[in-house]
Amino acid sequence: MRICTRFFCSFAVVSTAWLSPLALSSGFPTDFAVDPTLVNMTLEPKVVVNSGKLEWVPFSRDLTPWLSLSHEDKRSAARPRQVKLVKPLQGDPARGRELAMARDKGYCIVCHQLPGEQWAGTVGALLLNFKKHHYPNELVFQQIFDSRVFNPISVMPPYGTFGILNEQEIRDLVAYLQSLD
Amino acid sequence: MKLALLLLLAVTAQSATSAPAPYREFDPMEDYLPHVKGDMSLSGSYKNWKDPANLDWRMAGNPDENWKLNWKFMDPPFNASVHGGHFAADRGEEVFSELNRKAGRMGKFATCLGARKGNLKGLRTQFPMYRKDLKHVAGLEEVIEHCAAKEGRELQNGSYDNSAVSLFVASQSAGMPIKINVTSGGPLKSAYERGRKVFHARAGRLNLACSSCHTYQIGLHLRGTVVTSPYGDVAHYPVYRTRYQLQPLHLRFVECNLATRTQPLKPGSQAYTDIEVFLTGLTNGYPVSVPSERD
Numbered sequence: 001m002r003i004c005t006r007f008f009c010s011f012a013v014v015s016t017a018w019l020s021p022l023a024l025s026s027g028f029p030t031d032f033a034v035d036p037t038l039v040n041m042t043l044e045p046k047v048v049v050n051s052g053k054l055e056w057v058p059f060s061r062d063l064t065p066w067l068s069l070s071h072e073d074k075r076s077a078a079r080p081r082q083v084k085l086v087k088p089l090q091g092d093p094a095r096g097r098e099l100a101m102a103r104d105k106g107y108c109i110v111c112h113q114l115p116g117e118q119w120a121g122t123v124g125a126l127l128l129n130f131k132k133h134h135y136p137n138e139l140v141f142q143q144i145f146d147s148r149v150f151n152p153i154s155v156m157p158p159y160g161t162f163g164i165l166n167e168q169e170i171r172d173l174v175a176y177l178q179s180l181d
Numbered sequence: 182m183k184l185a186l187l188l189l190l191a192v193t194a195q196s197a198t199s200a201p202a203p204y205r206e207f208d209p210m211e212d213y214l215p216h217v218k219g220d221m222s223l224s225g226s227y228k229n230w231k232d233p234a235n236l237d238w239r240m241a242g243n244p245d246e247n248w249k250l251n252w253k254f255m256d257p258p259f260n261a262s263v264h265g266g267h268f269a270a271d272r273g274e275e276v277f278s279e280l281n282r283k284a285g286r287m288g289k290f291a292t293c294l295g296a297r298k299g300n301l302k303g304l305r306t307q308f309p310m311y312r313k314d315l316k317h318v319a320g321l322e323e324v325i326e327h328c329a330a331k332e333g334r335e336l337q338n339g340s341y342d343n344s345a346v347s348l349f350v351a352s353q354s355a356g357m358p359i360k361i362n363v364t365s366g367g368p369l370k371s372a373y374e375r376g377r378k379v380f381h382a383r384a385g386r387l388n389l390a391c392s393s394c395h396t397y398q399i400g401l402h403l404r405g406t407v408v409t410s411p412y413g414d415v416a417h418y419p420v421y422r423t424r425y426q427l428q429p430l431h432l433r434f435v436e437c438n439l440a441t442r443t444q445p446l447k448p449g450s451q452a453y454t455d456i457e458v459f460l461t462g463l464t465n466g467y468p469v470s471v472p473s474e475r476d
Contacts, residue, residue: 031451033435033444034444045448047425047427047428047432050272050341052341052342054337054339061442067385069384074203075203077205119404158388164386
């Protein structure tokens with residue numbers, strides 16, 4: 001476990017440096033649904049009625065950088081990472097709320113209840129009136145960055161370690177949560 | 182001296198080949214009863230859907246109760262409406278008949294699938310199974326692709342026609358309980374154990390395993406959907422889906438992978454087949470329920 005002194009050490013905005021170079025050295029696993037000639041290499045199936053062929057079309061995102069379920073995928077996952085928030089927070093609550101609702105960013109609403117939103121998830125902790133808990137910003141920042149530091153079997157995605165959110169985006173989310181009266 | 186040199190060489194070779202194992206994370210590995218009634222100690226919803234006569238229709242459509250029926254109200258005999266699954270079964274029968282009578286070799290395709298004397302009754306309940314010709318455990322759709330190729334016809338695993346044949350074959354076992362042996366050793370037990378492990382393996386951009394939701398969050402909301410039990414789910418595949426037409430189990434896995442931002446695999450891949458074996462073990466004792474539909 002290490003403590004960083006400046007932001008989060010040399011953490012890159014979207015870091016995939018922890019991946020072993022599987023894709024570079026030996027090609028993709030043979031069971032990957034991919035087209036290496038595309039920018040977004042991941043494919044999704046398209047079933048065509050009354051046909052013996054399964055069509056594959058480009059998926060909207062490239063998912064190859066992350067670990068898959070393939071037995072041939074011998075890469076390592078990113079280990080839990082402890083970080084230290086450098087003050088001041090300088091987060092934008094309005095931007096944080098947008099991130100909490102954005103499908104490709106935080107999308108916190110899938111699991112957590114947030115004010116003003118219907119059809120919220122119930123898997124995660126209630127985030128209504130979050131401010132009343134008086135959690136330190138550092139703790140909230142770490143929870144979003146990589147909650148496995150607190151709970152090794154946490155199902156909350158490690159947003160910082162896995163490169164889903166960058167540092168400023170996590171700061172914005174912390175500011176949003178701390179604004180919820 | 183010579184012996185010492187040999188020992189040194191052996192130790193060096195050993196250390197050179199033993200690279201550290203990749204770091205992977207797993208959810209806590211649960212034990213599961215390989216029978217549908219095992220759900221009673223997981224979600225407890227089995228009591229609501231095990232008996233068709235006692236299916237409480239008032240629960241269907243209520244977001245907080247719907248999941249307790251495990252969508253069984255959409256399976257036959259509960260759902261009597263005509264839907265795309267019925268048309269697919271008809272198409273499957275047509276393709277099956279063409280293959281089965283091809284070149285005057287009546288019944289050869291059915292025999293290749295594993296039917297005794299051309300009788301398909303009960304065949305679906307035995308899949309996935311170990312296939313000597315393929316030298317591995319395979320699901321019904323993979324075997325259909327293999328046997329169709331022997332008859333000179335391409336029926337890719339995951340394609341509509343492949344799934345339609347699978348659905349037609351399954352319909353000949355409708356109402357018969359799934360029965361695969363995953364406890365007596367051999368390749369099927371190995372596949373079941375691998376499948377259990379894959380089910381708990383974290384993967385993808387969100388670092389989630391199948392079990393992250395379908396074991397530990399059953400009955401809870403993920404946005405507008407409610408997580409259901411892994412028990413008893415396999416018996417209604419291939420299933421008619423309005424969005425995906427006809428969906429075999431492996432394409433359901435692809436859909437799950439994409440939803441959790443994980444690189445999908447091709448239908449018939451070993452990892453998917455292992456999960457299929459695992460989930461089929463958890464469906465043992467539940468009747469084959471086709472043609473079925475989902476939203």
